[in-house]
Amino acid sequence: MIGSYLTWLALRAAGRALRTAAKVTAAAAAAVAAAPATIVAVYAYVLAWLLGWPPRRLRRAAAWCLPMVAVFLAAQALRTRRWGDTWREPFGSWRQMWRLAASGSIGAGLAGVAPVAIPAGLLIGWLAWSYRVFAMETGTGGLTASSPITFDLRQWRHQVRTARARIAAPGAVPLLGRRGDIVAGAVIRAVQHPMRDVARVPYQRLRSHQVVIGTTGTGKTTLLLRLWAGFVAAAWQRFAAGSGGRPLLVVLDCKGGADSRRVADRVRRVLRAAGAQATAIWPDEASLSLWQLPPDQLTTTLLALIEQGTGAAAYYADIMEAVVSLAVLAPCGPPADSAAFLSRLDGGWLATAHAADPVALEAVRSSARQIADVALRYRALFRRLGTGLDGPGSFDDADVWYCILEGTAETAVAEAQAMALVELLAWHAARPGGHARGHGTDGTVRQDTTSTVRQDAEILLAVDEFSAVSRRVSIWKLYERARSLGLAVQVSAQSWQGLAPTEDDRYRIAGTADGGFWLLRTPYPEPVCDLAGSRRMVDTTRRLLGWWLWRSDGYSRAHYTRVVDADIVRSLDVGQAAYIYRGGVSYVQVKRVVAGPPALPGPAHVLPRPPAAPAQPGAPPPGAPGPPPDAGPLLDEVFGP
Amino acid sequence: MTAPQSADHGGHRRPGSPFSVLGLPASAEVTDEDVRAAWRRTAAATHPDRRDGGDPLRFAEASAAYTALRTRFGRGEALAELAHGGRDSHPAVVSPPGEAPLARQAAPGAPLARAGAPADLPRPGPWPRLWPRPGPPYQVAWAGLLAGALTRVRRGRPAVLTVRVLIVAAVGLGSAALVGSAPATPALITGALTWLLLTARHDLGPRDPPY
């Protein structure tokens, strides 16, 4: 009985081996029979594996062979004059190939059948590669249980390599696509997004709110520059075609320091090439006027610039509000600059100004003892703010404003500046009608009110390193009313925590970011990954056979997993970003925007000052020209001695 | 200094391109200094302050040309206009006989509709079109297209492009050598050309001068 059982086992094993051998033999025979197509299929499969292509790319390649096939069939039909038998030509060519191979002309045979073998091979390769990818994604493929993990990691590396090669090709990743989309870079991998070669962001999406999160050194500035350049270029195209308003980009760089100046120069060069005619760097080169705000809004803004307290300090805040209102809303009109405002913070002035209003006069008397304190606080504030908000100037004066706030060195000042700039911009966006810009004959920039052309602006406010000012700048409030103002807000921070001081505010910002999230490498991406949502995945368990072999039977189950893999985000390289939008993610290798040669000489971050005066009063400074030639005779002749 | 003119139609003088007005070659290699020096030469020769009264009309043209060319971006615009045969959206100013017309200007704020896919850094903006078409449109268009294509090749990866073209040539010659005039030859050439069309555009540089 044992012998029969052993015999039965042996026969069963032999039967299995024979079945396997038969299958392999049949497959080999089919592969040899369809040899040219098989060779192409293997080549396509290996190429797809090597370059990390999605399967549909092979299918697309097969589709692009259709012109070749059409020419082949048409040429055959023309030669044989048998149009009805055209469909048989591929088989005829295949048979001809074997005949030529038998007679020693293998090359001629292969060349003769290539026009049909190539697309056929591509299709077979597509099927094979699709199956392989499916098997790995569901965990049913590979020799070991960890095969899918290894496969995925290797494919990621291949896809990154392919994406980098694509952005290195000079014409592969333009700044704008055919429909005016902004192209951020080459797509490495897409999950729940259509897989494309390049990452296109429609212009309208850039006109919605976006959030960019990434630590220092992850390529955040490169990504932001690309988005800004794309916005400017696309908006100018639309403006030129008459289908959009004049673009205005306002960047608040809340970090400050030498780096910000260097970035500002780079921004100017890049955006000039993209179409921005004038870039103003605030406050180094240009100024704005806080005092052009309407009186009520000016009062609110001035009060917001001073940090208020609670309890007894709240009472003081009420006094301050009363004093500031009296100063700004004086019958003679609002103040024109900070000096005028400070001069109004005087009991005598306020009493004189409001002499005709008994209620206001009483308020002046009540707050008389605190007026000097209020004046002191504002004097200190304006001294720290500098002259950047004292005008002249408005957002109409340039196409791009790069505002440098010293958030690292002087956080309180940066917060105040950010608040003021955001209020100014909101007012600028909400004005009933814009006018053309121009210079007055006295050199000041003013609006050309004789122009009857309304110039609506399409405004993008980009706040970089928002964490430096997030404590007091409630940008989420601007988010919520920005849509009606035609204003899009793009906030970038180093981390999720840097977006806002409280978790509530962070989710508020995230909740209104309907233009998508850009997530670069950050140590704690989980909250953002959660926001992206989840997707169904198939998980497969396989039974272990012996020491290291896995059986091909097991259990599969569907479950939900995050769309955005936090581990991938943590391992992103410099210049790589995950673009999260509507429950999907595209991992992108961002392409750097090329700018012209730098205007800043070397690492200088401020305007170089003229050489210091020499120690010797009479000696000319080094490098300075000598005394000029005598022009006395001409000047005496024309203007007298 | 005489500014180059295009065909004179019934007494209306059309200025040439901004490059020709300043006596500069229409090339992307022209620098800011070249433009400035050319403007100074032209201004010195035509300024109305001259004892002989100068040439106010040419001075105004030169002034407009300098404004257009003084930045690299402006020169790119002007080169693109030449390459693509900019349309003259405004008729010539009609002046009484015997009198030189003033320099023509497009109405400020006139929108420009740009057709076709933009290159890496597309040219934007409703800038007034200063310069009409300098010559018969087809001549400028073809010459401009060829010049533009060669520029894009030079700025791209010419070595890779050359290899691709050689591959296409090899496929064509190889199939002709192996199968002669069989249907496979034109089919393989078609396939190779399709491949070249799909892949070669990635090796071309952007249309505009790199900034």
Add this chain to the structure above:
Amino acid sequence: MSAPGARRPPAAAASTTTLTRRDIAGLVFTAEMYGVQLDQLATVLSVSEQSARAAAARWRARGYADTARLGPGGPWCWLTRAGLTACGLHYTFAPPALSRLAHLRAVVAIRLALQASDTYLTAAAHWRSERELRARIGKVGAREHIPDGEVAWPDTANVPYAGECWAIEAELTAKTASRTVSIMRELLTRTGDYGCPAAERLRPSAPPLHARALYLCSSAARPTVLRARDALGPALGARIEVRGLPPGAHLEMPP
């Protein structure tokens, strides 16, 4: 004459008037200088004042210019938007500001005085106006000081200062000496042309844009300007020329 901003007569009659080369020269001059009083316009056109009025009327009829009695003295003439367009100049339209009339007149007088000299004409020097410099800077850079004019001497001129560029400043009222010193220093140390990137404005190794600055002063402003020049030091001070305003530079005041 009409007030600024008043409706202009219809341009239907414009097509029958003829513009001469002199008209064109006058239009360009007026555009560059913001506006010109008619007596100075007569000098520009080398005609009598009556002929200058007729010329202004012709320009007005074409819609290229506007005229009005803005302040003391004769009427002023300035170019309209259409006139600026016709001249091929990318300046923003604005009538002369009342607060600047005296200054504008002075600068025009300086320019006329210079171009009347044989040396200037023979050397074919040319004038770059403040309006042109401001247009080059564009909409930002309001903090840069812009001279009232520049005179460029061609390299081929047969004068000792060939190749130089002079900054011209008209000083009618006395500023503070410290302000004047800083303006002088800015004019003499600037290296980049107006409209260049910010970092090229003051490049230590580059030659200065202005070889010298010519200050034409009223009697009230002269002491301050001289003090400021002395405060600059001999090296920079040697490049400051101080002279009086030419005749006809002052606005005619009512008796």
